[in-house]
Amino acid sequence: MREKILEFLQREIDLKHIPGAVIGITHNGKVIIEEAIGHSAVYPEKTPMKQNTVFDLASLTKVVATLPVILKLIDDGEVRLDDPVSFFLPEFGQKGKEHITVRHLLTHTSGLPAHKQYYVEDLTTDQILERIYGESLEVPTGSKVIYSDLGLITLYKIIELLTGQPFERFVEKEIFAPLGMIETGFNPTFEKERFAATEFSEKLKGYKKGIVHDDNTESMGGISGHAGLFSTIQDLQKYAEMIENNGAYKGKQILSEAVLHLSKKNFTSFDQEYRGLGWILKSPVLSSCGDLFSQGSYGHTGFTGTSIWFDPQVNLTVILLTNRVHFGRQPHILRLRPRLHNMIRAHF
16 A cells, blocks of 8 residues: 555656655555655755645645634633634624624635635734624525635634633644654744645745745735644644544643534534534545545545545544645545545555
């Protein structure tokens, strides 16, 4: 299987669909494949991909940082899914948003727009939040899945209000430190050659390395609930081990089994896109985990070219880290991911 996977990834590299990749596959709690292939940067000069390359996780931030913090706050009695957002953020409760709950934000059923180009105006975090409070809904709350960065930015603010701490400090203390994820965080300061390069930036007159790819998050100082997190394959495997072990890691209970079980429940069976709390679930069509992952599989993707998928039926976890945006924003990754997952799952 190892050779087939590397051949597959090499073909994608040769086609210039991705510069390179790091892949980690775990089965029954054991790492069976951990490989780096290709390049972490191609422009302006080639740098080899390494197993300790640091990646911009993009929207994996939603499930590796924001989700576990919210689940912990549920465990600690600080928040419930049916709390209205306006209970914490009164300004949010306007233009039909009065009945949006924490559950709606986590399941992407708030009706909020998917994305807004706030960065074009160089808005700060507080100004972006004010804009979100004033946004109108695209569809009635609870009627449709619209994958919304705006909802996760709002959750980030709720977390800071509930904890009385900066988001990045709270997630470090409560999630990353107990898991030994010492190379995971926002605004990282590693030497430049360790980063997988993302897209060319006119502002920088160069390719981004260690500076968040997501434009709104960059406007927000590199820290948000929807993007901004950087990590390595080794650190993500620690996070995945905790998820696989029902919230436990090396004898420490980070999250309760009950809250993790709840997070994987399908809250959107009325839509073609199945959503848990934070998680994407295996859906009837166009699942990035492919055709062969079993019902009950869950995971997430990131725009830069990252993904993590769990198939609990066979105790399989696949973490794929690429920096496909180094070559621009073509949608090749949308075919790459499911075909790769099909090939892997066929062996289990």
